[in-house]
Amino acid sequence: MTELDMQQYNVRTDLALEAKEMAEQLGGGGPIPGIHSETSEDNGITITHLHVQDEQGSRAIGKVIGRYVTIEVPALRNQDTELQNRVATQFAKHFETFLERIGVGQTAKVLIVGLGNWNVTPDALGPLVVENVMVTRHFFELMPDQVAPGYRAVSAVAPGVLGITGIESSEIVQGIAEKTKPDVIIAIDALASKSLDRVNTTIQIADIGIHPGSGIGNKRKGLTQEILGIPVIAIGVPTVVYASTIVNHTIELMRSHMEANNGNNDQIFGLMNQMGEAERLQLVKEALNPVGHDLLVTPKEIDEFIEDIANIIASGLNASLHDAVNSDNVAAYTH
Amino acid sequence: MTELDMQQYNVRTDLALEAKEMAEQLGGGGPIPGIHSETSEDNGITITHLHVQDEQGSRAIGKVIGRYVTIEVPALRNQDTELQNRVATQFAKHFETFLERIGVGQTAKVLIVGLGNWNVTPDALGPLVVENVMVTRHFFELMPDQVAPGYRAVSAVAPGVLGITGIESSEIVQGIAEKTKPDVIIAIDALASKSLDRVNTTIQIADIGIHPGSGIGNKRKGLTQEILGIPVIAIGVPTVVYASTIVNHTIELMRSHMEANNGNNDQIFGLMNQMGEAERLQLVKEALNPVGHDLLVTPKEIDEFIEDIANIIASGLNASLHDAVNSDNVAAYTH
C-alpha cells in the first residue's frame, strides 16, 4: 500500500512500525524490499530497529528514508514507577547508541525543540519534555571555564503553535537555530497512531526530522537537515488516534464481519465490494460531519499518561546527553 | 427508547434535547407524553425550554424529571467576539429567569462548583469557569457592613477528580457545603453529546443537579437536592463525543447505506437485521479494543473553544448573580 493508498484509506499513522505492519498485511505478510527490521524483547519492553533503506522501501510503507527505533511497552499505562524507570534507562541507552550511529559526537551542542500546543493535553508532550530537561547552554556561554566535565551545551525551546503565535513553529526554530548554531536538533512531538493499543505506550526515535503533516499539529513546513543544515532527530509518542481512523476501522470490521457470516453468498460478497472508495469516504465524512477529519480520540486519563512519558523522555535525554548524569538513576534529573 | 435501550445502543448524551430528539426519531416523530418543549430563535441563538414533567417523560428520554434550558449557537466555534458577547448576555438573561422560576432569591448565597479535571483540556470547563467568576463571600463574612449594594455572597471551588485527590468530588463539595451553608449550588461540568455539531456550541442549564455517570468524569456519587438539601443547578457544555457513539453512528450509517442501495432485496434486509445487539456491541468493542469505552473524541482546537465558552459562562454568571454587574457589558467582569 503506497502512501497515496493509505491516505485514501484515511488510516493515518505517524509510526513507521505501524506503516510497515499495514504494508505487510496488504502484501500478504512477506518481507518488503527496501525495509530492514529487527526486533528484540527485554522484560516487557520491545525494541524494533527499522531501516527504510531506499525509495522503494519508502514508497512501500509511506515513510521517508531513514532509521527508526521503536520502544513498545504495553504495560506503560499502568503507572508502575519501577517500569517507568526501566523504560527511561532503556530509552537513554538506545538514544545514546542512536546518536553515535548517526555521527553526533559527545560534545555536539544540542537544541531540544518541544513541538505542540501546551494548552491541549494530548498535544503537550513536547512542551512538557522541554520543561523537564536540563538546560546548560547558558553556563557554557557565560562561564565556559567553570562547567563541570561530563556536560554538554543543551538549550530547549517550545515554539508554540500557529494559533498561539501566528508563526509556523518551523520558522521559529529555524530562526533560533541560525542565531544559536546548535550541532543537532532533537524535536519532540505528539503523534497519531493507527492502533489504540500504541497510544501512550510507544516511543519512536527517528533521524528523519519533522515533515509537513506529521504529528498532531498542522505543520505546513518541516524541520529537516535539508532545511536546517544540521541533523534533526525526531522523538515521538502517539497520544491520539484520528477519529477517521476509528471510523474506517469500524467500516472494515463490519465488512469482514458480514463477509465472514455470509462467506459463500455471492450476492453479499458483491454488495460488499460494490461499496467503492467514494462511497466509503462519503460514509466517513457523514460519520464525522461537520467538524472534519481533525478530530482526536484520546483516553480520558491522558493527563497522567502524558506526564509519565514526558518524564521518561526528559530523564532519558538528560542521561544520554550528559555523561555526568548516571543512567542508573536518571529519574532524579528531571524536576 | 428507554434509558436502557440507549445504553445498549451506547449512544450516550448528557443533553436532554438530544435525548428527546432520539426518542422522537424512534417514536416516529410525534410528541412524547410527559415532555413539554418550546423553542425560540434570535439572531443565530436558539433557546429551547424543555420540561421533563413526570416519570413517563423521564423514562421516554432517559433523563430525570426537571427543567432544562438549552442555548444552541452553531456559529460559536468561529471565535467571533461580538457573538460571544451576545451569547453571554443571553445566557445571563435566561439564567436569571431560571433562578427566579425555581425560587432562588436575589440574596441567596451561591456556591459555584467547577467539576472536572483541570489537566485534561476538554474536561477543564468547570475549573476554568471557577477561575474566572467573581467571588465575594469573604467580603460578606469579613466586613458585611461595607459590601456595596447589588452584590450577593458567592464562593467558588474546583474539587478536582478522583485521580488527583483520591476523594469523590461530591464528597468534597458536600463537606464544603455543610461548613459554609450556601442556599444554592451551581455546578459546572463538561458534557458528552451525541452529535459533533453540538460540541462547544451548546450550553445546557438544568435544575436537576449532578447525577452519577453524568459529565465526562467518572462520578459515582451525585450532587443533588436530595443529598445536599439545597437546590443544585447544573450548567453543562458538551466538549466531547464518546468514541463509542461515533462507532455506533458509523455502523448505523453503513446499515442504512446498504439498505438504501438494496432496499427491496429481502436477503440483504434480512442480513442487516440479523446483526443483533450482541454482534453490534462486539463490533464496537473490537473497534475500540482494548482501551474501553471511555475514549473521548474532541476537536484539535479544543483549547480555544473551551476558554471562550468558560468566559461566556463566567461573564453570564457574574451578570445574573450580581445586580451591580451590568448585563450590557458582562465581558468586563471576567479576568
Next chain:
Amino acid sequence: MTELDMQQYNVRTDLALEAKEMAEQLGGGGPIPGIHSETSEDNGITITHLHVQDEQGSRAIGKVIGRYVTIEVPALRNQDTELQNRVATQFAKHFETFLERIGVGQTAKVLIVGLGNWNVTPDALGPLVVENVMVTRHFFELMPDQVAPGYRAVSAVAPGVLGITGIESSEIVQGIAEKTKPDVIIAIDALASKSLDRVNTTIQIADIGIHPGSGIGNKRKGLTQEILGIPVIAIGVPTVVYASTIVNHTIELMRSHMEANNGNNDQIFGLMNQMGEAERLQLVKEALNPVGHDLLVTPKEIDEFIEDIANIIASGLNASLHDAVNSDNVAAYTH
C-alpha cells in the same frame, strides 16, 4: 523576648528554631527554660529537634507547645540533584520517626493538605506538593481487596486561598475531613523566616498544626487537633522574608554600626536609645508605605527553588507513608 516583643519588633518568623535563636540572643545566650533542643549534622544536612515543653518555653520563644524538627541544608539552593536526593531520603527518615513518636500508625489514613495560593510562586509550595504526591485513597474505597500490601490510604487537596474561593482554607479542609474521616492531616505551607539564609534551604516539621497567622497566607482560622479532633502535622518551608523584617534589620544594623563607630560617645549612644519603639515603627511604616506590611521579599529564582523543594517533600512523603516505596529511590515516585 516574648511573642509580644517580637511582634513589636516586627521580626516575624514561622520557624521555631529562629524564634529560639532570637530569644537566646536577647537572653544572653543561656538555655531557655521549657525548651529542649538537640542538633546533629550529617554531610551538609543539619537536623535540630526542638521541643517546646511547657507554657514557659512557649512564651519565651513565642511558639506553641510541641515538637519541631528542622532540616537545614544551606547548599540546597545550588540545585545539586544528588544533594536533593539525600535530603529527600533524610526527610523521609525523620518524618517516619516523627510519625511514630506522635503515635501515627502504619495504617493510619492520611489527608495531605497543600495550603497557599497556586498563582503566587512563593506561596505555591503546598499546591505543588499535592500535585506530586501519590494518592491512593480511592483504590482503598473502590477495590479494597486489590490494593497491594505496603500502601496506605492517602488523599490530597489544595483548598486554595480566600481571594480565589471566598472560603477560609480551614473551613474547606474541615468540611472534607468530616466527610472523609482521615486519621491524621499533614498540612504543607510556605513560611516566612527572619533570615534570608534560611529561605528555600530549610524544612520544618511540627506536630502543632496550622495556627491563625502562620504561613504566608492570611489565615484567620487554624487547622489543629483541637478543631479537627485528629493530629495535624505541619510541614513548612520558608520561601519569603517579610519586607518589614528586612527594614527592621537594616535599622538595627545602622544602630550597631553607629554605636560601634562611636562607642564611647555618650551623646550618640543616647541618641540611638532615644529612638524608641514608636519612632522605629514609624520609620518602618514610612519605608514600606503605603502598601503595608504584607510585602514579600523573595529571590528571583524562586520558581526553581520551590519546585525542587516541593519534589523533595513529595518524594519524602511517598517514601515515609508507604512501606512499598523504597526510601533508596524516593525521587522516582513523584511525577
Next chain:
Amino acid sequence: MTELDMQQYNVRTDLALEAKEMAEQLGGGGPIPGIHSETSEDNGITITHLHVQDEQGSRAIGKVIGRYVTIEVPALRNQDTELQNRVATQFAKHFETFLERIGVGQTAKVLIVGLGNWNVTPDALGPLVVENVMVTRHFFELMPDQVAPGYRAVSAVAPGVLGITGIESSEIVQGIAEKTKPDVIIAIDALASKSLDRVNTTIQIADIGIHPGSGIGNKRKGLTQEILGIPVIAIGVPTVVYASTIVNHTIELMRSHMEANNGNNDQIFGLMNQMGEAERLQLVKEALNPVGHDLLVTPKEIDEFIEDIANIIASGLNASLHDAVNSDNVAAYTH
C-alpha cells in the same frame, strides 16, 4: 544625579518618570536641561509625556534618549472593573497616538514579544499579555485575500528566560524577527520601580526598545532598533521594587530622621555625613546578605494585580492595532 550615582545609591528604577523625579530632587527642583515633560490628568488617570531630548538629558536622569509615556492610576490596585476598562481605553488611545508619532503605519506588521519568566508571578506580565492578544499573522500568510478589513498582521511570542531555555531572550527574538520580518516589535516586560506606590499602578510606553539590565530579568543583550533594524517599542509595568532599594530608602529615612531631631548638632551632622558610600553599601550588603541584590519585593496579591494589568494591556493593544476592534469595548477582545 548621573546613572553612575544612582547605581551607587542602588536605587534602581526602570521608570523614566521616577528617574526624572529623583534628578529633580537632587538638583533642587528646577527644570532639567534636555528633558521635556508634560502631564495631564483625567478622572484618576495621570498621563505624562516625557521626552529625553539629548545626551545631556539622558545623562541627567540616567535614561536613554527617546519618548516615554507614563500612565499612572493609583486606584488600579482596587480591582475596579470599570476603572480597568477606562484605563484600557486610555492606553489604547495613547498607544495609537504613540505609534503614529514614531511613524508606525496602520498596516505595519507587528511582532509582540512577552519578556519574562512565566513561572515567577511578578515576572509573568509579558507572557500573560502574549497569551491574551489576538494573533492574526497566520491568516495573512495562509489566506491573505480572506482577511476582513480593519486588521493587520500580528504575531506574538514569549521567548522565556535564560534558566528555562539556555538562550538569551534577545537571541530568540532576533532569530524570529529575521525569519518573519515584522515592521515593528512591541516588547512587554515587568519592571522595577523605586516607589512601592507605583507597583502595579503604572504603565510606561517608550520607543527605546529593551536595554541590557532593564526589567526584572537578567538581560545581557538588548532588543533595540540598532540591533534589529526596526523600531522596538517597550511597554512596561513595575511589578516589584528591589530589596536593596528598600534598604537604601530605610537608611535615608533614618539619616533624615536623626538629622531632623538633631538638626543643629554639629557632631551628629558630622557623624551622618561620615558614613560614606562604602559604609552604606556595606550596610546594604549586610542587610541582604547572602543572597545578593536580586531580591524582589512584591505584594502578596501580585497574582490578581498582574492578571488585571495584563488584560488591560492586551485589550489596549488589540484596540490600537486593529481598526476593526472598537475601542469602546476593548475588554471583549481578550480571552
